[in-house]
Amino acid sequence: MTARKTSTKFRRPSKTKAADIGKASPAIILVQPQMAENIGMVARAMLNCGLTDLRLVNPRDGWPHPLAFKTASGADVVIENARVFETTKDAVADLHHVFATTARARDMTKAVVTPNQAANEMHTAVADQHKCGVLFGREAVGLHNDDVAIADSLLMVPLNPAFSSLNLAQAVLLIGYEWYQLGSDRPPLVNEVRLDTRRATKKELIGMFEHLERELDNCGFLAQPDKRPNMVRNLRNMFDRADMTEQEVRTFRGVISGLVKNHQK
């Protein structure tokens, strides 16, 4: 990594407007994060999911740190607004519900939830004007039991048990992703991309079928009367499934004519 390039662009202006983002979204709390690069990558993953409240407990490399801006890849709004706390207790002081991420079961009597369940609980909490946060431990070490004890629930990501270690930004991304998917103001996904065109009418489709079948009769492809009805049905079914547009019907009629007419010259 280019640890030398610390001088420039330390506080470049943010490209993303904070106003775009819901204010009540959960806080992401990194406890004793070690590498500033990882904090930047966390900021990027957070903003991907509409999260902006980043809190750092006693970051090893100090704060602010230019490498965090570098790896945030433009999520500067998150980095600029990050707050530093001395202790985990201080960092969660204003929150109503705290989740502690953990890769292993702890000897504590706490509810264990998946990211999806946590996202559900957080949306419910936010709707009730409650503030939530998720604690993440130090890279490769995780949270101390004392930090876990502060939390209301344990959050475990179900992954391949033989190989479940995630880096910090990926763990944040999965939890943010579930939060975002459940969000209410998310723009609906269109099911199909179809520009400047419309679905073909049945009349247009049938015209195309009859065109094809006429030519297939002409060339002898449908010459066996006992097989013809089934062949025709199968071909029509196949094209029906393609959900053709009006433009595609015209193109395919051009294909039929093209294949046939060339040889009639």
Added chain:
Amino acid sequence: MTARKTSTKFRRPSKTKAADIGKASPAIILVQPQMAENIGMVARAMLNCGLTDLRLVNPRDGWPHPLAFKTASGADVVIENARVFETTKDAVADLHHVFATTARARDMTKAVVTPNQAANEMHTAVADQHKCGVLFGREAVGLHNDDVAIADSLLMVPLNPAFSSLNLAQAVLLIGYEWYQLGSDRPPLVNEVRLDTRRATKKELIGMFEHLERELDNCGFLAQPDKRPNMVRNLRNMFDRADMTEQEVRTFRGVISGLVKNHQK
């Protein structure tokens, strides 16, 4: 990054047993990946989610590459078994259902699915003994339209529209995560009744496309060079959507030959 340290531990023994992993899980296909580090991080994210079939189309830095082992953080089984292909077409030849990840809408008529929907469809396909794969484009550039055209569906991850760019490994992680969450004990979705037949492989479909395009070249339908690529892509997209069976591919090749040959007598 330590690009110098290429000599040692190039093929250290794998820590994870391949036998632990489901054999029918989807393939992850990276088209022209640039940085070997990213390939390693993709391998790690794959194994987190129980995926092991990694395919590389024309990787810029060559393959195998020591930096990929380094960033795979122990997911060596994925790196060791990765296969390299010259073209995307070759890489998907044995697959029945292919998703193309894309960050933006394309001017193509294809279904658009979320990771969750794609995971559902892939589990259904695997239950039917069909093989699936997901295409990922080059870092920061994405897939070419020609690669997208090979796919059956577009896969878009719903994220903060003001800041949606993910790195390669994170995109793979989110899709693998949805795949893993849906697990193998999920009751299969039965979307289609299709007896005594199987879905066409990409190789069979591409053979059919090339047959059609050859004849359309012969008859002059594709004679305008500036319009040809778009025409070809649109036709392929249309047939892709029809989810053709192997029997239908043979029938349609008979249709093409029938329309052409009659006039050659």
